[in-house]
Amino acid sequence: MGQDTAVEEVLEFIWSERESGRSSVAALLEIEEVKKEADRSTLDAMCADGLITVESDTVTLTNTGESLAREAIRRHRLAERLLTEVLAMDEESMEKNACSFEHTLTPEVAESICTLIGHPPTCPHGLPIPKGNCCLSTRSEISPLVNPLDRLKVGETGRIIFIVSKQHTRLDKLSTLGIVPGSVVRVHQKRPAFVLQHGETTLALDIDIVKEIYVKTVN
Ligand SMILES: [Zn+2]
Ligand SMILES: [Zn+2]
Numbered sequence: 001m002g003q004d005t006a007v008e009e010v011l012e013f014i015w016s017e018r019e020s021g022r023s024s025v026a027a028l029l030e031i032e033e034v035k036k037e038a039d040r041s042t043l044d045a046m047c048a049d050g051l052i053t054v055e056s057d058t059v060t061l062t063n064t065g066e067s068l069a070r071e072a073i074r075r076h077r078l079a080e081r082l083l084t085e086v087l088a089m090d091e092e093s094m095e096k097n098a099c100s101f102e103h104t105l106t107p108e109v110a111e112s113i114c115t116l117i118g119h120p121p122t123c124p125h126g127l128p129i130p131k132g133n134c135c136l137s138t139r140s141e142i143s144p145l146v147n148p149l150d151r152l153k154v155g156e157t158g159r160i161i162f163i164v165s166k167q168h169t170r171l172d173k174l175s176t177l178g179i180v181p182g183s184v185v186r187v188h189q190k191r192p193a194f195v196l197q198h199g200e201t202t203l204a205l206d207i208d209i210v211k212e213i214y215v216k217t218v219n
Contacts, residue, residue, distance in 0.1 A: 005103050006037040007046060011069035012076060014052065014059055019127065025059045074130045075102040075110050077123035082113055084124045085162040085181065085214075086146070094124075107132075117161075118146040118214050126166045149185070149213040150194070157186045158215030165212045174213075177203060184218060 013034050017023065025043065028034055043059070046052045051065035061069055079098040083089040089097065105113070111134040114120075119135040122128055146161045160183050165171050178198055179185070188195040193204045 006042060007051070008068070008072045008103065009037045009099075010034060010042060010046065011051065011061070011065060012072045014061060014065075015069040015073050016127070018061075023058050023060065025054055025057050028059060070130045071107070071110075072102070074132060075105045077127060077129040078102075078110055078113050078117075078120075079105065080123045080125070081117055081120050081129070081162070086117060116145045118144045118148060120162070120164060120214065122164050122166065124162070126164075146214050146216050148211045149187070149196075149215050150190075150207065150210045152187045152215065152217065154187050154190055157184060157218050159184050159218050161214050161216050163213050165209070170209060170212070174209070177201075179213065185215070 010028075013028060013031060014023075017028060017031075022028075029038075029040065029043075043052065043054060046065070047054055050062055051068065053060050053062060076098060079102040080094060083094045083097055083101070084091070111132055114129075114132055115134050119131075120129060147158075149158060149160075152158055160179065160181050162181055163171060163174065163179075165174075174180070179196075183198060186197040188197045188202050194207055194210045195202055195204045196210075
């Protein structure tokens, strides 16, 4: 694995460790995946390159390190979404492929993927995907392949690609109703309540939940 790739992986680990409230150098170097990529000298080189600072046992991203980590995390989590949900890859092959795939993504390709899969707010593990320019701009040349369900018009049908809810009770409730990736639903009415038709049944769903369901329009 190239040095740049190793640096990128370490930046990603620092970012995700921080999400879990950890910033210890010793703990970072104990992570199995980090051991494979890096040792203390990698961290020293990253300090010299101005990507991180290390003070006693605490590692902190510099502004440069922060934006590189942000981009790397974004690519990684977008790759995960694309591989699991859109290409229907199983968890094990996804883990193997997401890491190598993300390093080949140029910023332009990352934006196209993000747009195609509807600017997902989280990865399949429920971790936030940092937003890119594509997520912030109101118009785009590419029309998304996958959209939040609330974008569909009355009478339109969509196949559920993924659901982004972090609340397990919500996901459980939805799956009891048969609302799972792969199911096909039709928008029956949008106002005053959002009503879906799923097979023979119609069900009213809270709009917050509707926005967490991402679908691909089927004709
Ligand atoms: Zn993930
Ligand atoms: Zn986006």
